[in-house]
Amino acid sequence: MRLLKFLCWSFLGVFCGLALGLSGAYLYLSPGLPSVEMLKSVQLQIPLRIYSSDGKLIAEFGEMRRSPIKFSDIPPHFIQALLSAEDDNFENHYGVDPSGLVRAAGQLVRTGHIQTGGSTITMQVAKNYFLSSERSFSRKSNEILLALQIERQLSKDEILELYVNKIYLGNRAYGIEAAAQVYYGKSIRDVSLAQMAMIAGLPKAPSRFNPLANPVRAKERRDWILGRMYKLGKIDEASYQSALAEPINASYHVPTPEVNAPYIAEMARAEMVGRYGADAYTEGFRVTTTVPSDLQDSANNAVRDGLIEYDKRHGYRGPESRLPGKTRDAWLTELGKQRTLNSLDPAIVTQVDKTGITVLTREGKDEQVSWDTMKWARPFLNTNSVGRVPSQPSDVAQVGDLIRVLRQENGSLAFSQVPTIQSALVSLDPHNGAIRALVGGFAFEQSNYNRAMQAKRQPGSSFKPFIYSAALDSGYTPATLVNDAPIVFVDESVDKVWRPKNDTNTFLGPIRLREALYKSRNLVSIRVLQSLGVENAINYISRFGFNKQDLPRNLSLALGTATLTPMEIATGWSSFANGGFKVSPYLIQQIESRTGDVLFTANPATVPPDEGQADPELADANAIPAPDPAATKLITSDTSPANVAPAVPAAPTAPIIAPRIVDGRTTYILTSMLEDVIKRGTGRRALSMNRPDIAGKTGTTNDSKDAWFSGYNGDYMTTVWTGFDQPETLGRREFGGTVALPIWMDYMGAALKGKPAHTQPEPEGIVSLRVDPVSGRAASPGTPDAYFELFKSEDSPPSNSELGNGQAPGSPLPADESAPIDLF
Numbered sequence: 172m173r174l175l176k177f178l179c180w181s182f183l184g185v186f187c188g189l190a191l192g193l194s195g196a197y198l199y200l201s202p203g204l205p206s207v208e209m210l211k212s213v214q215l216q217i218p219l220r221i222y223s224s225d226g227k228l229i230a231e232f233g234e235m236r237r238s239p240i241k242f243s244d245i246p247p248h249f250i251q252a253l254l255s256a257e258d259d260n261f262e263n264h265y266g267v268d269p270s271g272l273v274r275a276a277g278q279l280v281r282t283g284h285i286q287t288g289g290s291t292i293t294m295q296v297a298k299n300y301f302l303s304s305e306r307s308f309s310r311k312s313n314e315i316l317l318a319l320q321i322e323r324q325l326s327k328d329e330i331l332e333l334y335v336n337k338i339y340l341g342n343r344a345y346g347i348e349a350a351a352q353v354y355y356g357k358s359i360r361d362v363s364l365a366q367m368a369m370i371a372g373l374p375k376a377p378s379r380f381n382p383l384a385n386p387v388r389a390k391e392r393r394d395w396i397l398g399r400m401y402k403l404g405k406i407d408e409a410s411y412q413s414a415l416a417e418p419i420n421a422s423y424h425v426p427t428p429e430v431n432a433p434y435i436a437e438m439a440r441a442e443m444v445g446r447y448g449a450d451a452y453t454e455g456f457r458v459t460t461t462v463p464s465d466l467q468d469s470a471n472n473a474v475r476d477g478l479i480e481y482d483k484r485h486g487y488r489g490p491e492s493r494l495p496g497k498t499r500d501a502w503l504t505e506l507g508k509q510r511t512l513n514s515l516d517p518a519i520v521t522q523v524d525k526t527g528i529t530v531l532t533r534e535g536k537d538e539q540v541s542w543d544t545m546k547w548a549r550p551f552l553n554t555n556s557v558g559r560v561p562s563q564p565s566d567v568a569q570v571g572d573l574i575r576v577l578r579q580e581n582g583s584l585a586f587s588q589v590p591t592i593q594s595a596l597v598s599l600d601p602h603n604g605a606i607r608a609l610v611g612g613f614a615f616e617q618s619n620y621n622r623a624m625q626a627k628r629q630p631g632s633s634f635k636p637f638i639y640s641a642a643l644d645s646g647y648t649p650a651t652l653v654n655d656a657p658i659v660f661v662d663e664s665v666d667k668v669w670r671p672k673n674d675t676n677t678f679l680g681p682i683r684l685r686e687a688l689y690k691s692r693n694l695v696s697i698r699v700l701q702s703l704g705v706e707n708a709i710n711y712i713s714r715f716g717f718n719k720q721d722l723p724r725n726l727s728l729a730l731g732t733a734t735l736t737p738m739e740i741a742t743g744w745s746s747f748a749n750g751g752f753k754v755s756p757y758l759i760q761q762i763e764s765r766t767g768d769v770l771f772t773a774n775p776a777t778v779p780p781d782e783g784q785a786d787p788e789l790a791d792a793n794a795i796p797a798p799d800p801a802a803t804k805l806i807t808s809d810t811s812p813a814n815v816a817p818a819v820p821a822a823p824t825a826p827i828i829a830p831r832i833v834d835g836r837t838t839y840i841l842t843s844m845l846e847d848v849i850k851r852g853t854g855r856r857a858l859s860m861n862r863p864d865i866a867g868k869t870g871t872t873n874d875s876k877d878a879w880f881s882g883y884n885g886d887y888m889t890t891v892w893t894g895f896d897q898p899e900t901l902g903r904r905e906f907g908g909t910v911a912l913p914i915w916m917d918y919m920g921a922a923l924k925g926k927p928a929h930t931q932p933e934p935e936g937i938v939s940l941r942v943d944p945v946s947g948r949a950a951s952p953g954t955p956d957a958y959f960e961l962f963k964s965e966d967s968p969p970s971n972s973e974l975g976n977g978q979a980p981g982s983p984l985p986a987d988e989s990a991p992i993d994l995f
Contacts, residue, residue: 215346244360248364341373342423353423368393431467439758487549518533519571548586634728636868654681658671685844748931777826837963840937864930885929
């Protein structure tokens with residue numbers, strides 16, 4: 172009897188001691204526990220995703236691949252697989268499962284390692300969301316207390332949803348949806364039972380049971396989970412046996428961009444970081460750009476093909492390296508180190524015969540390259556010279572050569588090489604500045620230097636339309652005669668003489684302004700600028716968005732010696748294309764939050780519907796206020812991180828009307844002059860496009876170091892630059908019309924395919940008169956060779972009989988301007 176009393180009191184004492192100890196631990200630890208309410212509004216890290224305007228993925232940025240999934244979308248079989256592996260008593264316990272702890276201890280004693288683990292899923296949620304991975308009694312105690320609180324405040328479904336979206340499952344995959352995409356390339360809703368079991372086995376040890384790194388161990392873990400499911404009655408025997416028989420078929424899948432636009436992606440990423448800081452990578456923003464996928468594809472192809480064609484004209488520089496005498500495995504190892512550059516794949520020559528060569532590709536395949544695709548490969552000697560035409564494949568390639576091949580539309584391979592020349596293409600919607608396509612170089616993988624935005628180069632004659640626009644707004648007309656004759660400038664302070672010349676080194680004498688533009692006569696541009704005054708011209712030209720600091724304050728400005736980026740040129744030219752309005756380029760059309768709330772929608776300054784109409788107040792161009800040169804920068808919004816919060820639907824924003832900076836009549840007349848560049852000038856190659864609505868201008872700098880073409884219709888304004896990163900000549904016979912124009916034509920031909928002609932409507936205040944080709948004045952009846960010309964109504968020239976002895980805008984400048992003139 173005494174023994175019984177002793178045992179009862181002892182048991183009561185131990186029980187009270189445990190109760191007091193647990194109560195004390197709870198009172199001590201509970202004040203420092205986080206609030207479980209936080210789980211209801213937790214924000215999981217989701218990567219930044221960039222899309223084209225038609226919804227195709229361009230890029231994804233962020234360390235964590237995660238696609239949160241709702242509990243209702245999780246397949247029941249996966250829930251059963253997960254619970255069988257991690258916590259088969261999940262539905263019955265209250266956050267802590269004593270039987271699970273005991274079972275884990277027993278397994279540890281019997282096998283030396285724990286298969287099911289002692290922590291419940293609720294405890295893992297507590298650890299993953301609130302605690303560190305530190306192994307200590309206090310952390311474990313906190314984990315237990317938090318699990319108990321979580322069970323009291325959240326449903327079982329809510330706990331499971333938190334768990335499956337948070338867990339790390341290897342290969343940067345966080346959450347089961349991301350894991351299904353990474354390992355099987357499809358949603359968790361579409362994977363098989365065996366694949367579900369494979370994913371369910373990963374939380375225990377994402378590296379040890381990874382099907383890519385350790386397929387044998389992964390299969391053992393998968394089969395064990397399937398066995399547990401069968402034992403617990405979650406699946407029938409047929410399903411069990413079928414799943415066991417399924418081979419390990421996991422492979423690495425990454426989000427594959429649907430549009431190749433790496434320069435666009437980088438620009439969007441940088442702008443998002445500017446807006447939201449580091450949160451840009453983790454808050455799950457969905458960014459829609461202004462770039463349609465089809466236009467970007469056309470731009471990519473045009474730049475690639477144009478540079479490759481230029482490169483072929485200048486010969487073959489030889490293989491990238493020579494690896495003769497190596498084994499096939501050694502060749503494959505070397506190929507694995509190489510990257511594809513804009514569709515140019517690395518390959519190693521394994522055989523040479525009379526019909527062509529056999530190459531080994533990175534995929535381990537042997538493929539043929541026909542001799543017909545190699546005949547261009549004359550040896551490169553220098554920029555202006557190539558060697559003799561090859562007569563057989565062995566003149567071009569040898570076994571062991573590491574070369575580049577291009578997959579053609581019919582699936583065959585063509586012999587190629589990576590061009591050393593670079594290019595940039597910018598295409599804008601001239602009505603609002605939306606970027607429709609942008610290429611910053613031959614290959615982003617080769618160089619992430621964005622030449623479209625960063626390369627400041629001399630535009631050459633493609634800058635002349637800004638001089639001519641200033642002239643037309645200062646009383647000149649297309650019929651004004653200007654003397655195309657030698658001129659000399661002297662700077663006596665440094666004993667310097669400048670003798671500018673035309674590219675053909677010829678002189679045409681008095682010539683109409685229209686003809687001078689489409690023939691790109693340098694001396695006419697210089698005389699016009701001299702007449703306008705350099706400072707006045709700079710003030711005028713800066714209205715197009717150029718920084719005055721980039722414009723030289725001397726007469727060389729007329730020849731395009733300013734240093735400007737392709738984006739700046741395209742932005743300025745957009746005012747010609749839209750009838751005289753200032754627009755600014757922008758890339759991001761819309762930003763959505765992880766929940767689909769619209770955080771930002773672009774509202775750019777847009778040309779009004781009555782574009783192109785003359786504004787009487789702009790008859791005097793000098794009265795036009797100059798816009799801020801900084802307006803050429805991409806439009807951004809508030810960069811405060813506060814914008815990360817879900818947006819409250821706002822009232823529709825009133826459209827912003829683009830400011831007019833040039834008389835619409837000026838742009839209408841200038842467009843007709845630039846159309847003549849296509850019809851009869853340096854852009855005649857573009858006649859093959861059979862478009863009546865295109866206008867543009869070539870540009871080539873001294874020694875052909877830069878080649879440009881800028882052109883437009885009413886739909887798109889596109890600028891193309893070509894040159895070397897370290898300026899050097901493109902070659903004696905290379906100009907804007909031979910290098911840049913073909914790229915522009917390929918892109919614009921695709922962009923305008925099927926579109927009707929679109930030009931600026933004729934504004935009021937334009938008159939068309941017959942002009943005397945000799946005097947540039949209104950032609951009298953019967954004047955031979957008279958032609959029709961466009962004029963502003965106030966600038967129409969008088970007839971010969973009305974003029975008398977005075978000068979007028981339509982009359983030629985003095986013919987004796989070849990005398991020395993002070994340069995500065």
